[in-house]
Structures are given as structure tokens and as C-alpha cells.
Amino acid sequence: MYLEHYGLTEPPFRITPHTEFFYQGANRGATLEALQYAILHGEGLVKVTGEVGAGKTMLCRVLMERLPANIDTVYLANPSLSKDEILLAIADDLHLDLGNARAKVLIRALQEALIARYAEGRQVVVLIDEAHAMPEESLEEVRLLSNLEHGHHKLMQIVLFGQPELNDKLAAQHMRQLRERITHGFELAPLRQTDVGDYLMFRLRAAGYKGPDIFTAKAVQLISAESEGLTRRINILADKCLIASFAAGRHQVDQAEARAAIKDSGFRHRRPLRLGWPLASTGLVSLGLIAGATGGHWLTPQVAPPAHTTQPAAQTRPAPAITPPAAAPTPLPASQPATADALFDTRLTQSRSALNQQPAGTYTILLSVTPKQRRAELADFLGQAARKLPADSLYLYPTTTREGTPHYGLAYGLFTDQRAAAQALAQLPPNLQRNQPILRTVGGIREEMWKQQ
Structure with a gap:
């Protein structure tokens, strides 16, 4: 809607994780490097926590891209998998044809496959998103998988990404065996106000913007306060601000546009999302335009572009x-x-x-x-x-x-x-x-x- 108006090549504030928009400031880059080090040096179980919308999934995607070519990654995005389904999902990502084998057979076959990869100089890393929502029996299965070893070497590295509720769950007495196997814990803190302005300009530059600052200091202050420093909220508010400014024929975002975006979003009136599954965000700016800040996660239905809905069904159905x-x-x-x-x-x-x-x-x-x-x-x-x-x-x-x-x-x-x-x-x-x-x-x-x- 507003790309040409601001000289952009693509939307700068999408809430779906696009790794080219990974912001290295506010300790994000340092956390990424520490994660890479922990994985490459066989540090066993690693934990990353952060509030809803703090950027955990983005960090996970960037980590997957930046790990060396000899590391095979398994990404588990569904927190409701049972312990048996976790084994099947890992085996499937590693292209192991195990059919409907029982759990004990699965673990034995998985260990043999991991040993073979280790002999070839390869390493396997399992990245588990939304780990705070996993059933306890599934977390126990994660602990057992972390025990797979060959000599003195771990055959599988596991990284848990979750909301702060993960810490509460691990603090329980009956979870101490898993808790004590976590060798590193990282936290993604919300952005400070001094970081929000840099973050906004970074996203704009990454989307092709070459002009002066669009967001005034007052606008940044309002966005920072309303978003509470959470990057997903910042993206939603910034997108609405740009639409409001575009509708007014302006090239700068000031207090008026920021207040319109805040009024339309209403974050402070929302109930906190304990599970943390990202929700698509759409709404009407007070000027009456449909906001473009939409996105989501695998758990969120996506609306297909119109071009896909006009094709004849016979041409779009996969072959039976x-x-x-x-x-x-x-x-x-x-x-x-x-x-x-x-x-x-x-x-x-x-x-x-x-x-x-x-x-x-x-x-x-x-x-x-x-x-x-x-x-x-x-x-x-x-x-x-x-x-x-x-x-x-x-x-x-x-x-x-x-x-x-x-x-x-x-x-x-x-x-x-x-x-x-x-x-x-x-x-x-x-x-x-x-x-x-x-x-x-x-x-x-x-x-x-x-x-x-």
C-alpha cells in the first residue's frame, strides 16, 4: 500500500520471521553468537526464554541459517506433540524410515543413525519452539534424548525456546533432572526506549529506505511505551503509523500517527496470552484504512492471495x-x-x-x-x-x-x-x-x- 510512497522495496514491519530483518542490537547478536558457541561445543541442553513477541522464533530461524553446513537441524514448532510423536518428528526430519516402530525401537534406531552421522563428522541439533507449552511427559522424553552419547560426545544438541513460564515449569521438584541438564540459559529482554528508534530505522533500511528518520522522537517514545519493548508489538504499531502517515500525505510519523496506531491496537486492554502462540494482527486505523501488519505462525491460518482463490479447483488440487x-x-x-x-x-x-x-x-x-x-x-x-x-x-x-x-x-x-x-x-x-x-x-x-x- 505505501511502499512507493516511502521508497521501500518490501514491507519493513511484517511480524512473520524474515531473517534478513534480524536486529543485532539490544544483545540479540551476542545471544546468537553464544547459542552458536554452545551448540558447536557440545554443551548439551540449552534454554532461551522471552516474553510473547520478544523475538524468540526470529532468533531460532536465524540460528538455523547460520549454523555450519555439517550440522543437521530439526525444528519442532508444535508444543502439543506427545513423547512418541516427538521421536517420529525427529526421525522424519532426519529422513529415517522407521514406519510404525515402537518407542524403544525408535530410540535404538535413532541412536544408531546419530552415531553414523557422528562418524561422518556431522552433528544434529533439535530446536524446540514454544517449549513452555509442552506436556511434562514430552519434556521428560527430551531429557532422555539428551542422554544419547557416544563415548564422551553428545549425539544430539537440544535448544528449548519458550516463554518465562518454562522457567516456572522447570522449577518444580519433579523436573529437577531436566533442569540440571541445562548448561546454558539465555533471556531475550524487551527493547529499551533507546533501542526502539534504532530498531525502527534498521527495519526501514533493510526494506530499502534511504531517506532521513521517519519516526520522530515523540513517536518513538509513544511506540516504546505502548509496545513495552516487544518487537512484535513494535512492528504492528510501526506498520499502522506508516499507513496513517501515508493516508495523510506525509512522509514522517509524529505523535498524531503514533496515537492513532495505539488507539487502533489496544494492547493494554488485551488479556495476556499464556500460551504465546502468535496471533495474526489486523485492524482499522482511526483514519479508516485497513492495516497491513499481518502475519503469524504455523498455528495461525493465513489468508491466501486473491490470485490463488480464482484458479479452477481441478487445476490446483494435488494429484491423488x-x-x-x-x-x-x-x-x-x-x-x-x-x-x-x-x-x-x-x-x-x-x-x-x-x-x-x-x-x-x-x-x-x-x-x-x-x-x-x-x-x-x-x-x-x-x-x-x-x-x-x-x-x-x-x-x-x-x-x-x-x-x-x-x-x-x-x-x-x-x-x-x-x-x-x-x-x-x-x-x-x-x-x-x-x-x-x-x-x-x-x-x-x-x-x-x-x-x-
Whole structure:
């Protein structure tokens, strides 16, 4: 909307992690270097904590890019994985074909594969995002994995990224074995006011801006106070400020634009997000323009560009190379409800029966997990998915976080084994892959569903 007005080549304040916009100030660069050192020197378990929106996921992505080529990285973004699903996810990322092996067999096969990589001079690092939301049994599995050794060398480095609640969880007496294996702990503190102005200009320069300072000292002061130094909030406010200034025909952001952005965002009236899954941020600036500060995480449905929604369904559906399991029920009648809400209700009703009839070891592809109060966004995302995939292969189910917050999960397909599911995941259209979908077992999903009954 405003790129040409400010001489920008791309949006400067997106809230999705783009590593070319990594800000090295405010101790971010030093933390990155310390993480690299800990990993390269086999320091075992490492922990990184920070408030919601402090930049943990950005740091994780940059770390993945800057590790040497001989290090294989495994990125786990889903905090609700069971202990068995963690093993399967790691094996899948390392391209190990272990089928439906039991946990003991998985660990033995994983250890043998890690030893083989170690002999080749390679190292494996597992990066776990949103670790504060992991079930305790899954954290215990992480501890056991950290024990895998060959001689005096750790076969796997593990880095936990989480909110401060992770520290509270690890402080419990029964978690002391895991806590004592953490050799390094880093904290991403909010930006100070003196850093916010530098951060804003850094993002603008990275997006191609070549002019003088856009944000006045007063505007920076207001943004810093309202955002509480959290980079995601800073990005949202700055984006709204630029839109307001553009709408007024100005090239500078002053108090008026900052106050309009603050009024539109209303951060101080929001309930704190204990789980910390990033939410897409959209809104109307007081001038009546739609803000462009949108983004999210793999758990947040993304709205596809219009160009993707106008293509004929026959041209966009992936080839049916994967067949459903032999034990699968008769496919549900294909239906094309007139509205997104109707499709949502239909799939929610029919999915429970379909999932309950599947063997626990059946695989599916989890496309999204979304808070219940954002049903309308998920209904839109479901409609987009139904234009790309058979509607009767999309499964909606109710679930909750460990804190009891109600959510909906959206999954695609039923597959007899992990390899078939992985092949189907690779064939998903790009707009359905941008949320980083993962593989889940039907058994794990059913456990979550039954807790709702």
C-alpha cells in the first residue's frame, strides 16, 4: 500500500520471521553468537526464554541459517506433540524410515543413525519452539534424548525456546533432572526506549529506505511505551503509523500517527496470552484504512492471495498419489456448502465420526490449530483448503491448550504410514504449506478430542 510512497522495496514491519530483518542490537547478536558457541561445543541442553513477541522464533530461524553446513537441524514448532510423536518428528526430519516402530525401537534406531552421522563428522541439533507449552511427559522424553552419547560426545544438541513460564515449569521438584541438564540459559529482554528508534530505522533500511528518520522522537517514545519493548508489538504499531502517515500525505510519523496506531491496537486492554502462540494482527486505523501488519505462525491460518482463490479447483488440487488406509471408512459424501460457516459446521460434525473409526496409528497432516474465538478466520482458511483439496478429506476437531483455552484443529487426509503422509505433505499447495504443517497420529488427536467430551 505505501511502499512507493516511502521508497521501500518490501514491507519493513511484517511480524512473520524474515531473517534478513534480524536486529543485532539490544544483545540479540551476542545471544546468537553464544547459542552458536554452545551448540558447536557440545554443551548439551540449552534454554532461551522471552516474553510473547520478544523475538524468540526470529532468533531460532536465524540460528538455523547460520549454523555450519555439517550440522543437521530439526525444528519442532508444535508444543502439543506427545513423547512418541516427538521421536517420529525427529526421525522424519532426519529422513529415517522407521514406519510404525515402537518407542524403544525408535530410540535404538535413532541412536544408531546419530552415531553414523557422528562418524561422518556431522552433528544434529533439535530446536524446540514454544517449549513452555509442552506436556511434562514430552519434556521428560527430551531429557532422555539428551542422554544419547557416544563415548564422551553428545549425539544430539537440544535448544528449548519458550516463554518465562518454562522457567516456572522447570522449577518444580519433579523436573529437577531436566533442569540440571541445562548448561546454558539465555533471556531475550524487551527493547529499551533507546533501542526502539534504532530498531525502527534498521527495519526501514533493510526494506530499502534511504531517506532521513521517519519516526520522530515523540513517536518513538509513544511506540516504546505502548509496545513495552516487544518487537512484535513494535512492528504492528510501526506498520499502522506508516499507513496513517501515508493516508495523510506525509512522509514522517509524529505523535498524531503514533496515537492513532495505539488507539487502533489496544494492547493494554488485551488479556495476556499464556500460551504465546502468535496471533495474526489486523485492524482499522482511526483514519479508516485497513492495516497491513499481518502475519503469524504455523498455528495461525493465513489468508491466501486473491490470485490463488480464482484458479479452477481441478487445476490446483494435488494429484491423488496417496491412497487412504485400507481400514478407512467409506469416504464422506462430498459436499459444497454455500457458506464458509456451513462448511465448518458440516466438517466439524462429520469429522468426529470419521476420526473415531480410524486405527490409532493412522497418520494425518495437521494444517492449523486456532483459538475458538477466531472461528471466522478458521472458517475462511477451511474454505481456501477446500478449494485446493477434497472437502471430505479435511477434518475439524475441538481441542484445548494445557491452560484449558479452547481451540480447533484442522487436519488433512488419512494415511496408513508415515511415508505416505510425508509424501502428501510435500504435495500440498504452497499457501497450505506456509503454516508449516506437521504429521500427527489419529490416536494423539483422539485423546485431545475425548478431553472435550
